[in-house]
Every structure is written in structure tokens, then in C-alpha cells.
Amino acid sequence: MSIAAQYAEVSSEVRDECELVGRAVSEVTLVAVSKTVGLAGVEQAIAAGATDFGENRPDQLVAKAEAFPQVRWHFIGNIQSRQIPKIVQHAHLIHSLFEERHAAKIGEAAAALGKVQEVLLEVNVSGEQSKSGVDPASLPALVEFVGALPQVRIRGLMTMAPQGDRDAAQRAFAGLRRLADEIRSGMDAVQAASFDQLSMGMSEDWRIGIEEGATIVRIGRAIFSDDFA
Numbered sequence: 001m002s003i004a005a006q007y008a009e010v011s012s013e014v015r016d017e018c019e020l021v022g023r024a025v026s027e028v029t030l031v032a033v034s035k036t037v038g039l040a041g042v043e044q045a046i047a048a049g050a051t052d053f054g055e056n057r058p059d060q061l062v063a064k065a066e067a068f069p070q071v072r073w074h075f076i077g078n079i080q081s082r083q084i085p086k087i088v089q090h091a092h093l094i095h096s097l098f099e100e101r102h103a104a105k106i107g108e109a110a111a112a113l114g115k116v117q118e119v120l121l122e123v124n125v126s127g128e129q130s131k132s133g134v135d136p137a138s139l140p141a142l143v144e145f146v147g148a149l150p151q152v153r154i155r156g157l158m159t160m161a162p163q164g165d166r167d168a169a170q171r172a173f174a175g176l177r178r179l180a181d182e183i184r185s186g187m188d189a190v191q192a193a194s195f196d197q198l199s200m201g202m203s204e205d206w207r208i209g210i211e212e213g214a215t216i217v218r219i220g221r222a223i224f225s226d227d228f229a
């Protein structure tokens with residue numbers, strides 16, 4: 001199938017899943033993770049209706065966002081300090097913030113550009129060694145630090161589930177939602193009102209994400225790869 005056809009199919013499956021679990025389709029944003037394709041692949045997905053794309057490498061984010069400024073670009077990758085200004089220049093939403101020093105730099109870069117950068121805090125809910133993210137016990141302190149930065153707005157949380165284990169994915173996503181509820185209940189009304197996003201679910205486990213309350217699913221292979229079953 002073509003990328004356009006695969007995008008259309010995933011998009012309609014996301015709609016079906018929302019209906020199945022009784023959620024409004026408008027609550028869930030499908031982010032097409034285009035990290036494995038070039039500009040032509042992005043163009044095909046846009047032609048099929050894609051509005052949001054995710055990249056995990058700053059250079060790719062810049063190149064693709066400059067080529068296609070009409071769609072929203074999400075940064076979902078590892079953050080390195082010296083790359084922060086260009087990430088902030090192009091990212092609609094940064095999903096992968098979990099270090100205070102990076103938050104401070106994001107605030108500085110956003111101030112220089114006269115913008116408020118929206119971010120999600122990445123949480124290592126499953127506790128796997130290989131996963132990045134703040135551990136749940138340290139999340140409240142991180143929320144407090146980032147929440148005090150005037151040029152940074154915390155929109156919610158993000159996690160990656162263990163792959164190949166549906167039960168573990170379900171636990172991780174349910175855990176992220178509980179953490180978000182706890183954090184929100186400790187926020188003032190203004191902060192709580194915009195703390196409404198849960199980015200959880202990829203090609204293998206996005207249905208579980210939607211069942212557990214995801215508002216953003218990040219799907220790569222199911223859209224852009226020929227051989228994702």
C-alpha cells in the first residue's frame with residue numbers, strides 16, 4: 001500500500017477505536033512519525049490529510065518543518081542542549097522533556113523567539129532501564145520547576161511502553177493517566193486547565209493508548225513502512 005493509503009487506513013482505524021471505547025474523535029491527535037522517510041513521504045501523508053508529524057532528530061525536524069510549514073511538527077526525540085534553539089524554533093509541541101537543565105534552556109530559547117513553548121514531560125512509568133524519562137517519584141519536583149518558567153507551558157505527559165507486551169503497555173498507560181490526574185489535582189486552576197494531553201501509543205500499542213485515555217498517539221511504521229503487519 002502507498003503511504004497515502006496507509007495514512008488513510010490508520011486514521012480511520014483511530015476514528016473507529018475512539019467510537020468503540022466511547023471517546024470523541026476530536027480528543028485524539030494522530031501524530032505521523034515520519035523519522036524513517038524523506039520529504040516525499042511527508043508530502044504523501046499530507047495529501048492524505050495528515051496535519052501533525054513527529055520527528056526525533058533535530059536536523060530532520062528543521063528540514064521537514066521548513067519544507068512543510070503548513071502542518072504541525074512535534075519533537076519526540078532525545079534532547080541535546082545545543083540543539084534546543086532549533087527545536088524550539090520549529091516544534092509545536094516537545095514531547096520528550098525530562099531534565100530541568102533542558103527546560104531552562106527551552107525557556108531561554110522561547111523567550112528569544114517571543115514564544116511560549118508547549119511541552120510534555122516524559123515519564124519512565126515502566127521503570128525499564130533502557131527507557132528515558134523522569135521516574136514517577138521525581139515528577140512532582142519537575143512539574144514545579146518547569147511550571148515556574150514563564151516561557152514554557154506544560155501540556156501533559158508522555159511515555160513509551162515496553163514493546164511486545166500488551167499487559168505491560170496497558171499498565172504503563174493506565175499509570176501515566178493516574179500520574180497526570182495526581183499532578184493536575186495539585187495545580188492551580190490556570191495550569192490545570194491546559195494540562196490536558198497524554199501522549200501514549202505507537203504502531204504496536206496505540207489502541208491500548210486510546211483505551212487508557214491517550215489524547216495523542218505517535219504512529220510511525222503503520223503509516224510509513226511497507227512491512228508493518
Ligand SMILES: *Cc1c(COP(=O)(O)O)cnc(C)c1O
Binds near residue numbers: 202222
Ligand atoms: C519512532 C517513535 C515512534 C513511532 O514508533 P512506531 O513503532 O514506528 O509507530 C513513537 N514515539 C517515539 C518517541 C519514537 O521514537
